[in-house]
Amino acid sequence: DTGVSQNPRHKITKRGQNVTFRCDPISEHNRLYWYRQTLGQGPEFLTYFQNEAQLEKSRLLSDRFSAERPKGSFSTLEIQRTEQGDSAMYLCASSVGTADVGYTFGSGTRLTVV
Amino acid sequence: AQSVTQLGSHVSVSEGALVLLRCNYSSSVPPYLFWYVQYPNQGLQLLLKYTTGATLVKGINGFEAEFKKSETSFHLTKPSAHMSDAAEYFCASSSYNQGGKLIFGQGTELSVKP
Numbered sequence: 490d491t492g493v494s495q496n497p498r499h500k501i502t503k504r505g506q507n508v509t510f511r512c513d514p515i516s517e518h519n520r521l522y523w524y525r526q527t528l529g530q531g532p533e534f535l536t537y538f539q540n541e542a543q544l545e546k547s548r549l550l551s552d553r554f555s556a557e558r559p560k561g562s563f564s565t566l567e568i569q570r571t572e573q574g575d576s577a578m579y580l581c582a583s584s585v586g587t588a589d590v591g592y593t594f595g596s597g598t599r600l601t602v603v
Numbered sequence: 604a605q606s607v608t609q610l611g612s613h614v615s616v617s618e619g620a621l622v623l624l625r626c627n628y629s630s631s632v633p634p635y636l637f638w639y640v641q642y643p644n645q646g647l648q649l650l651l652k653y654t655t656g657a658t659l660v661k662g663i664n665g666f667e668a669e670f671k672k673s674e675t676s677f678h679l680t681k682p683s684a685h686m687s688d689a690a691e692y693f694c695a696s697s698s699y700n701q702g703g704k705l706i707f708g709q710g711t712e713l714s715v716k717p
Contacts, residue, residue: 530709531607534705594648595646
C-alpha cells in the first residue's frame with residue numbers, strides 16, 4: 490500500500506493552455522474522487538468514479554473539465570483552455586466503496602494559471 | 604441538502620491547553636461525520652469518524668469528537684495541545700445516499716503557542 494499518488498505536484502501554465510493531472514489510487518479501492526481546494530477553503534467535490542464508471546459530476550465541473558478512469562485504475566483530470574480562476578489545489582482520493590469508510594487523499598496537484 | 608459549518612476560521616491555544624474546534628452540520632438523513640487534518644502543501648489525513656453506534660469517537664494523535672444529534676454538532680477536542688498539532692482542520696459530512704461524496708466545512712486553522 491503506497492497510498493494515493495498524484496502527479497505532478499505542481500503545475501504552472503499559461504492561460505489558455507490545456508493541462509492534465511494524474512491520480513493513482515490505492516490498488517484495491519474501487520472509488521476515486523476529485524476535489525478542488527482554493528486558498529482558505531475546504532475541498533469542493535468535482536466528480537467521482539466507481540471502477541471505470543463516472544457516477545456523478547458537480548456543477549463546478551464545466552465543459553472545459555473532463556475526467557476519465559480507464560479500466561478502473563488510475564484517473565486523469567484534464568482542464569482545457571485554462572483560466573486564472575482554475576488556479577487551485579486539485580485533490581484526488583480513493584476509498585473502498587461505502588460512504589462511511591472515509592477516504593485516503595493524495596498530496597494534491599497545485600495548479601497556477603498565469 | 605447537507606451542509607457543514609465550522610465556527611472560527613482561526614483558533615490559537617497554548618501548548619498543553621485544551622483544543623476545541625467546533626463543527627455543526629445540517630442533514631435530512633443520519634449523517635456520517637469526519638474530521639480531517641491538513642498540513643501545509645499536503646493532502647488531508649483522516650483523524651476520526653462517526654457513522655453509527657457510540658457517539659464519542661476517538662481518533663489518532665489523542666483527538667476525540669462527540670456526535671450530539673440534538674445540537675447537530677460534532678466538535679473536535681484534545682485535552683492537551685502539542686506544537687505538532689498546528690495545522691488546518693476540516694469537518695466533513697456524508698450519508699448513505701451521497702455516494703461517498705463528502706461535504707466539507709471551511710476549515711479551522713489551529714495555532715499552538717509555546
